[in-house]
Amino acid sequence: MWNINNMKNFTSVHDAEDIPKLVEEAIRLKADPLQSRIGHNKTLGLIFFNPSLRTRLSAQKAGYNLGMNVIVMNVDKDGWKIEFEDGAVMNGDSQEHIRDAVKVISSYVDVLGVRTFPELQSREDDYSEKVLRQFMEYSEVPVISLESATLHPLQSLADLVTIEEYLIKKPKVVLSWAPHPKALPQAVPNSFLQWIKKTDAHVVLTCPKGYELADEFMNGVEVIHDQYEAFEKADFIYAKNWSGYHDYGKILPVEEDWTITKDKMDVTRQGKFMHCLPIRRNVVATDEVIDHSIVYQQAKNRECSAQAVLKNILESHG
Numbered sequence: 001m002w003n004i005n006n007m008k009n010f011t012s013v014h015d016a017e018d019i020p021k022l023v024e025e026a027i028r029l030k031a032d033p034l035q036s037r038i039g040h041n042k043t044l045g046l047i048f049f050n051p052s053l054r055t056r057l058s059a060q061k062a063g064y065n066l067g068m069n070v071i072v073m074n075v076d077k078d079g080w081k082i083e084f085e086d087g088a089v090m091n092g093d094s095q096e097h098i099r100d101a102v103k104v105i106s107s108y109v110d111v112l113g114v115r116t117f118p119e120l121q122s123r124e125d126d127y128s129e130k131v132l133r134q135f136m137e138y139s140e141v142p143v144i145s146l147e148s149a150t151l152h153p154l155q156s157l158a159d160l161v162t163i164e165e166y167l168i169k170k171p172k173v174v175l176s177w178a179p180h181p182k183a184l185p186q187a188v189p190n191s192f193l194q195w196i197k198k199t200d201a202h203v204v205l206t207c208p209k210g211y212e213l214a215d216e217f218m219n220g221v222e223v224i225h226d227q228y229e230a231f232e233k234a235d236f237i238y239a240k241n242w243s244g245y246h247d248y249g250k251i252l253p254v255e256e257d258w259t260i261t262k263d264k265m266d267v268t269r270q271g272k273f274m275h276c277l278p279i280r281r282n283v284v285a286t287d288e289v290i291d292h293s294i295v296y297q298q299a300k301n302r303e304c305s306a307q308a309v310l311k312n313i314l315e316s317h318g
C-alpha cells in the first residue's frame, strides 16, 4: 500500500519523512477513528519500565481503533529484573538479560512500544539511549518509543496536532521551564523543540539561566531568560519542568517565581496553555491557568497521533 511516511521505527522526529502529512493523517483519524482496520489480526505490545497513564491508554486505544490486539506489561513490576550490560556475569540481582527479553517479547507481537526513562545519573548513558537502542537492536519487529531517555515523539506529534487545530499562521510558541519538586527528564522539552522547529512557528524558549537544553535542540530557537518578556503576544505557552542538562540531572537554585500564573498568561495574545500532563497543580501552574487550558485536548490528541504512527508502520510492514 502507498505510504506517506514509510516508517520503520518511531523513536524521533527523524522517523517521520513528511510531518505535515502525518499531522493531517492524525486529524483525519480523529474525525473517523474506525476508518482503517489495517491492524486486524496484528498484535501491539506495550512494555513499560516506568509509570504511564496517557501513553499507555492512548496507545492501547489507538491499536484497538485499527483492529489490533494489544498486550501490555509493566516489566519493572511484573517481570524479572532485567540486566542491560553486555557480557554481565549474572550471579547477582538481575535475572534476565535484555537481549533475551526483547527477542522473546518481539516474537509475540507485530509492533513493539517501550517506555524507558533516563536514570539522570550519567548524561552519556542517557543520551546514548542505551535501553531504547537495545530494543531496536534485538527486536524482530518495528519499535515505537513511548518516551525514551531523551525524547517523547508521540507526545510531540500530539502537540503539533493540537497547535494545528487552531489554524494560526506562524504562531508564537513559547516553551517555558516551570518549577517542580523532583528532578525530571529533558525528554519532553527536547522532543517538543525537535518537532515544533519543523513547523512555521516562531519558537521561544524561556528558562532560568543554567537550564538550557542540549545545543542540538536549542539551535534556531530564540532564548529569553525573562519569563514575562518571553510570554508577550504568545499564542501558545508550553510549560514543562526539566532538570539541568549542563549540570546533569540537577535541580539548580532559582530565585524568581517561575510558576505559571494568570498574570503571566495575561501578557500573551490570549495564549493557550499546554502541558503534557501529569502536572503538579499550583507548582508548575496555578489551578486557574490549568482550568482554562487546552491540556485535555492535547491529551485526547495522543490517541489519533499514536494511531497515525501505528497505521504508517503497519502500511510499511504489511
Ligand code: SN0
Binding pocket: 182, 184, 185, 186, 187, 188, 276, 277, 278, 280
Ligand atoms: C515524566 C517526564 O518526562 O517529565 C513524564 C511526562 C510525560 N513526568 C514525570 O515523571 C512526573 C513525575 C512527578 O513526580 O510529577
